[in-house]
Amino acid sequence: MLRPKMILIDVDGTLVDSVPDLAFCVDAMMERLGRPPCGEASVRDWVGNGVERLVRRALIGQLDGEPEEADFDAALPIFLELYAENTSKRSVLYPGVIEGIAFMKGAGYQLGCVTNKAAQFTEPLLRDLGIREHFGLVVSGDTLPKKKPDPMPLLHAAQHFGVEPAEAIMIGDSVSDVKAARAAGFGIICMSYGYNHGQDIREAKPDAVIDSMVELEQLLAG
Template sequence: MAIRTPDMILIDVDGTLVDSVPDLAFCVDEMMKQLGREPWGETRVRDWVGNGVERLVRRALIGQLDGEPDEAEFEKAYPVFLDLYAENTSKRSVLYPGVKEGLDYLRAAGYPLGCVTNKAAQFTLPLLKDLGIYDYFGIVVSGDTLEHKKPHPAPLLHAAEFFKVSPERSLMVGDSISDVKAARAAGFQIVCLPYGYNHGEDIRIAEPDLVIETLAHLKGELEQAA
């Protein structure tokens, strides 16, 4: 399916621009050890990422996607994780292949770019800066910037208003069902990458407008867009 030429492009962080699981998994496992419990390992943690670190900690405590841990245990664990992640936000995280190339093309082509993530600002901004991509974005909407976060449409609509662009002229690039739901609710087009964090499910099931292999592949699609 083809996409229409957008006037503005928003891009997700975790699972789209950055493979942040190595740092997140390290922090989860260290947290578990400090709680006197067995670590999970990177493969398990990878399926739990994508809805912010509070949700990740809750999932780690119960060892599954859905459900809630004992609240007292969560209250003990969460500060431990936050301290660990503050020191390990970008030590092991890397840009996915094609990200820098894709961002360079989008900037050169004159597209206003924004970043919309469910990660809290205290982790998002250092991560983007440490990996050298912060300056590509005219706005960064983090998970705690507004009252709501994805899949609510508010972060996307907030960025569209910032750039003074209508939702139907806007494009979201993400990797998860949360990105697809947010884009649909906001009236954006949605393009997804297949390699990210969608809890082990193929993102094509969520029926985005388009799936591309890397961010660099967006160039060809935009050059063909109506």
Template sequence: MRLRKPKLVLIDLDGTLVDSVPDLAYCVDEMMKALGRAPWGEETVRGWVGNGVDRLVMRALTNTLWDDPEDDEFEAAHPIFMKLYAENTSGRSCLYAGVVEGIDYLKGEGLKVGCVTNKAAAFTVPLLKAMGIYEKFDIVVSGDTTPKKKPDPMPLLHAANQLGVKAENCLMVGDSMHDVEAARNAGFQVVCVPYGYNHGVDIREAGPDAVIDSLAELKNLLK
């Protein structure tokens, strides 16, 4: 399948550009230990990542995807996690294969490229810089840049408006159903990778326009 060639490509961070689970899992487990509870391990935490750190902390406390812990329980755990993650944002994380090649292709074609994530800017910018790709983006929209996060279309439309590109000329690249929903609501084309954080559900079920095994395959999709 070929897509309309966009003028702006927005790319999700966690699970699309960067495998950040090793750092997140370390912080979850150290938080649990600090609370006097058993750690979960990286494999379990991998199934919880994808909806921001607040929800990740809730999942660690409840061992469910969407149940909320008691307020006092969350209030005790949250600052512990935030301190740990501020100190351990990128040391164990890594770029997925094909990321640099894919971004460099887009830039070489004269396209504008942005990163749109639900991760707070305090973590987003250091992570992108540590991975050596921060300077490649024309815009970075973090989870606290706009009043609403994905799956709301606001962050995507904010990026498009800031760069002066109409929605029909934009493409979202992500790994989760929230990326697909946000793109659809914004009027973007949407492509997904199958290796990210979608809680064990095949991303094809969300109905993206295409699924590619790595960002390096964008050059074949957009020709």
């Protein structure tokens, strides 16, 4: 791959395994609502499109479809309250993330985060896990009028850093990241381990798929 001038990185499923906290909050929410728990395995397939979408999926017990609006209106404040208290208690960085960030920083890449997670959760999570300081810009799901898979957050970051899209790479884990990168004219690298609704990310045809960010040094060596 051509050496980029800027690298943007997704958070959930790419840098951070946040499902343990999200699943805890989903199940606690369901308990308060008098409903059966969903379980971590189901939540792992549902994450990636923001907490509102996650709550809707939990209420109907599946990826696609819509709950009753009254049910959603009752559930969302409960989830937000729970997640504010449990943003990073169980979440962990994936193996290789620290080494990958160290390589990218050492190689002089400008680094940013682009996530669909709301800023009120993104910023504490990155700080609590000790990596916020490495990113010159964090674009959260509510920073701009549109979020991934729309290219707006990526193009916003490119403008912030003064970089052309063709000189930028997105690192993510889902088809949403691939679509956003393609629409923005970015290169796209995907992690094999992330959240993509149970589908193999290779089917989305990113430029490369890696198992650990440790592999970035060899991938970007050229």
